[in-house]
Amino acid sequence: MAVVTDPQPPAPSDSPAMPAGGRPRLVAMSIWSVLFVAGWLTIGLPTDPAYAFVWIWSAVIAWNWGRPWRSHLGFARDWLPVVLLLAAYNLSRGFADNGAIPYSYDLIVADRFLLGWATGGEVPTIWLQERLYEPKVQWWDVLAAWVYFSHFVVTFVAAVVLWMRDRARWGAYMRRWGFLCAAGLATYFLYPAAPPWWAAQNGLLAEVARISTRGWKEFGMHGAGNMLNAGQIASNPVAAMPSLHTAWALFVVLFFLTSTRRRWWPLLLAYPLAMTFTLVYSGEHYIIDVLVGWAYVGMTFLVVGLAERWWAARQARQARRAPTTELAGTVPVDSAPRTDSGDADAGADDGSSPTGEPSIPVAR
Template sequence: MPYPSLTLTAMAVVTDPQPPARTDPPASPDGGRRRVVAMTIWAVAFVAAWLAIGLPTDPAYAFVWIWAATIAWNSDRPWRSHLRFARDWVPVVLLFVVYNLSRGFADNGATPHAMELIVADRFMFGWATGGEVPTVWLQEHLYRPQVHWWDVAASWVYFSHFVVALTAAAVLWLRDRHRWAAYMRRWGFLCAAGLVTYFLYPAAPPWWAAQNGLLTEVARISTRGWKAFGMHGAGNVLNAGQIASNPVAAMPSLHTAWALFVVLFFLTTTRRRWWPLLLAYPLAMTFTLVYSGEHYVIDVLVGWAYVGMTFLVVGLAERAWTARRANQPPPPSDPVDHEVVATVDGVSRQ
């Protein structure tokens, strides 16, 4: 019986390689049911913790819930996959913890800037607000002792600042690790730029200016909307964080900067019919922050400018890094070139 030439066999192995064996576990036949059960358990636990402790506005606390959600969503994966998520994210969470703590030292005991921000907002909008800053004008027309639907919407929009950017990053980590890295580089640069500004230019928000006699009465009302549902403890963590946070870390507004950053990062990969909905998010955040007394409009505009600077600087740095790597000479090849020639009788080396 004739045997095929070993030369042809060797060529077939080289030119037509077989796909590598799959290393991930095979899909479980009941994976869909298992995911539904796991996500239901996660949702019940989240709501219970929300009502008992408060919404997850602390970075470390929010990370725990996001990590738990990824475990529930991919509950059929081995534990090493879930531990890899923690390995990649723990440095990020630690950086945000340090960021939050360092904001408390931004004022260095100096009197924060406030009057310049008031003058800027009056210059831009005084013609339409009777000479008042937009925060005072909005609260005069919308703030009432009873909670209205716009108060509820504002509270939810304000809370979204603490979870939207993190959740978007978690989804990217699961779906596209390369884009996750690009996202984190830009997000980290944006936060670092904001933190440096807090040290160089400590600025106070409208509610602080009102407490110190620079404005008429301004209420800090970013969390009052939850009371309409009887969820008086929903903002416990957030309220505690507001008390402990640095009141002079207002310029730029990273709340609106994060909102615009997330939208712009995904805008080019989103169908245009969804663009108005996406772009409405940073505008809703702007209304929320100005109405609730957390920021001036000038803080928002500077925050948006920081987002543009972030995409420009990081994008240029990435292009320069790519060009530098492309111009590097390739590593020297092995001078000894072993050629394997298969014959019918055996293998000879040259």
């Protein structure tokens, strides 16, 4: 006779482990998309940390529509320190020059040494612009504009996905990203360096056009880069070494590379290469800036990985010592009262209690 068992009851609708979906998500994401495009075309792309956080948080709320508010507030709790650190990082870059003239000639010499054999002794930025830059926007200018903007999106979108899927791995991701930013910021103070467009403006190079955002004009999106353009105008020119644009691009790819099928590796690795081309062609960075940025990524994974292994080993040692410490401080308690017959003492001689249970040793 077959036995029919009742199926497990469904998880309650307010369970944090239950993903939201269906029509509510579709409606919420549609509304978010319309508002985002409207804000993009009127105010500009979300490159400011606080402005970007509002859009990211609202997107997570729309995607997880129907979840309890404690879940949405948990996102704000985890991400608010990240936003504050990023805002402090952006502000602190403005104090990195301290009124000193930034390094530029060293970078020019380094680029000519590295690729002068292929560019006829010219800096790669000038070599590329002489062959590709035209007054009319070309299709590669459009691609360059989108690749440049992806710097402000890809790293944080990946972090958001990790936060929703695996919070422990999100923590590992953010520890490495924070270390990478801190290392870059320290270098801006120790070695303030200027990009190619600054060198051209000050007579150290031939004319260099700063063209990282011109591609949007081809689609009539003249206001799409308002905030980014304003940030470029107000930015301090000493944040060229290392290039965190290429560093972030390589960082994201390497973090997910081992968990991705190898057939997708060429596509993933093409992203930091596309970012390198964009930054060099648009006059934002030298090749040496890119190489140092990549070296910082390798240093980040090495240092943070070693620190995590040291911390895990330390925690394991403390866990192994804890039972010994507790055992040493334990006082035996007889489970039966003593009698004058001496039976209890006789039982204790063989290491057992009067009830036959082994007694707990006492550290003396």
